[in-house]
Amino acid sequence: MAFTLYSLLQAALLCVNAIAVLHEERFLKNIGWGADQGIGGFGEEPGIKSQLTNLIRSVRTVMRVPLIIINSVAIVLLLLFG
Amino acid sequence: MKTGNLKGSKHRARAAPDPPPLFDDTSGGYSSQPGGYPAPGADVAFNVNHLLGDPMANVAMAYGSSIASHGKDMVHKELHRFVSVNKLKYFFAVDTAYVAKKLGLLVFPYTHQNWEVQYSRDAPLPPRQDLNAPDLYIPTMAFITYVLLAGMALGIQKRFSPEVLGLCASTALVWVVMEVLALLLGIYLATVRSDLSTFHLLAYSGYKYVGMILSVLTGLLFGSDGYYVALAWTSSSLMYFIVSLGSRLLRWGRSWGRGSPSGLQLLLSSRCALCEQQPWAPTVWGAQLPGSVSSST
Numbered sequence: 001m002a003f004t005l006y007s008l009l010q011a012a013l014l015c016v017n018a019i020a021v022l023h024e025e026r027f028l029k030n031i032g033w034g035a036d037q038g039i040g041g042f043g044e045e046p047g048i049k050s051q052l053t054n055l056i057r058s059v060r061t062v063m064r065v066p067l068i069i070i071n072s073v074a075i076v077l078l079l080l081f082g
Numbered sequence: 083m084k085t086g087n088l089k090g091s092k093h094r095a096r097a098a099p100d101p102p103p104l105f106d107d108t109s110g111g112y113s114s115q116p117g118g119y120p121a122p123g124a125d126v127a128f129n130v131n132h133l134l135g136d137p138m139a140n141v142a143m144a145y146g147s148s149i150a151s152h153g154k155d156m157v158h159k160e161l162h163r164f165v166s167v168n169k170l171k172y173f174f175a176v177d178t179a180y181v182a183k184k185l186g187l188l189v190f191p192y193t194h195q196n197w198e199v200q201y202s203r204d205a206p207l208p209p210r211q212d213l214n215a216p217d218l219y220i221p222t223m224a225f226i227t228y229v230l231l232a233g234m235a236l237g238i239q240k241r242f243s244p245e246v247l248g249l250c251a252s253t254a255l256v257w258v259v260m261e262v263l264a265l266l267l268g269i270y271l272a273t274v275r276s277d278l279s280t281f282h283l284l285a286y287s288g289y290k291y292v293g294m295i296l297s298v299l300t301g302l303l304f305g306s307d308g309y310y311v312a313l314a315w316t317s318s319s320l321m322y323f324i325v326s327l328g329s330r331l332l333r334w335g336r337s338w339g340r341g342s343p344s345g346l347q348l349l350l351s352s353r354c355a356l357c358e359q360q361p362w363a364p365t366v367w368g369a370q371l372p373g374s375v376s377s378s379t
Contacts, residue, residue: 003256004249051271 013074019059020067028056173218173281175208183213184220188292189316191323214327218281221288225254228291231298238302254291261287286324293320 022028161167187194200212209217229251236242265283293316301309 003253005252005256008256008259048271055270 010074013070016059016063016067017071019056020063022056022060024057024060028053169279169281170218172206172208173216173285175210176217176219177210180209180213180217181220184209184217185292187213188220188289188323189296189319191319191326194326197326216282216285216327218285218288221285221291224291224295225258225288228295228298229254231295235298235302258284258287286327289323290320293317 197214199214200207206212206215209215209219229247232250233242233247236246262280262283265287266280293313296316297309297312300312
């Protein structure tokens with residue numbers, strides 16, 4: 001199991017892509033992880049599920065445009081260098 | 083015009099002790115190009131005077147030094163944006179007695195009574211004055227030592243090549259990064275608010291390299307039995323060490339809401355799982371190591 005830093009970057013890119021691909025309306029609402037379902041009260045401690053839904057939503061919002069750029073760069077590099 | 087002045091001044095200055103450059107032999111190291119600066123040859127002082135008196139050289143030197151300082155400032159600014167150097171300096175404020183005691187504590191933590199980190203005026207004491215404070219010196223040194231030791235062990239088995247060293251270093255670094263990211267994710271999900279910064283997590287993840295070094299050394303000296311015994315001992319002592327420190331640190335967290343006790347347990351169990359992961363990394367490199375060493379001796 002020999003990792004290089006480049007494989008770490010590739011794995012990170014794939015994971016972030018996987019999180020960004022989860023569609024809000026078609027998929028997450030059906031399993032009850034939508035962004036507007038059960039955010040919870042204002043002063044309560046957020047549970048793990050709401051933290052996860054917040055994380056997914058924020059990754060999707062923040063990383064949408066940078067992911068396009070990074071994916072294009074990765075595709076070009078893979079095409080050129082295999 | 084400028085090059086004419088240059089050549090003229092060079093010729094004028096050269097004419098007194100030396101013949102003009104066209105007829106010079108290049109054994110003195112002169113560049114025979116017009117407008118080129120003379121290479122530092124026998125008459126160095128003469129060259130320096132000539133350079134400092136030359137306006138073109140002055141401008142070039144000033145420009146170069148301003149570019150260099152500008153680059154240095156930019157690097158410093160970018161570095162300060164990502165890594166706060168003062169906080170980093172806290173982790174490296176160690177001395178010999180602290181390192182010795184901390185290494186002893188990592189190997190045998192069972193008799194240590196007081197695990198609290200001491201504060202002075204709401205700021206944690208540096209590692210020089212407090213045994214329980216985390217530091218980054220030991221993990222860094224242990225990481226480098228482990229990479230070198232793995233290279234040496236592979237060399238004993240005649241499986242060494244220089245790329246292997248870089249591969250081992252980057253693999254170990256990747257494991258550390260993944261572990262720190264997993265811990266950060268766990269802390270975020272469980273909403274445990276504590277004083278644990280990223281560098282704390284880095285320090286605690288790096289402490290396991292001390293145990294790995296001891297296991298590999300014992301395996302080299304005593305064969306496969308010694309390797310597994312040392313592995314079991316260092317794993318359990320590191321687990322005890324981290325659970326004691328971790329429970330004390332998390333108790334300092336200010337949130338005592340509903341979800342907090344389960345978050346505490348989640349984090350402690352993740353810590354234990356991480357310490358179990360410790361044997362995996364050395365067995366990757368040492369799987370054939372104890373067997374072949376004992377068979378070769």
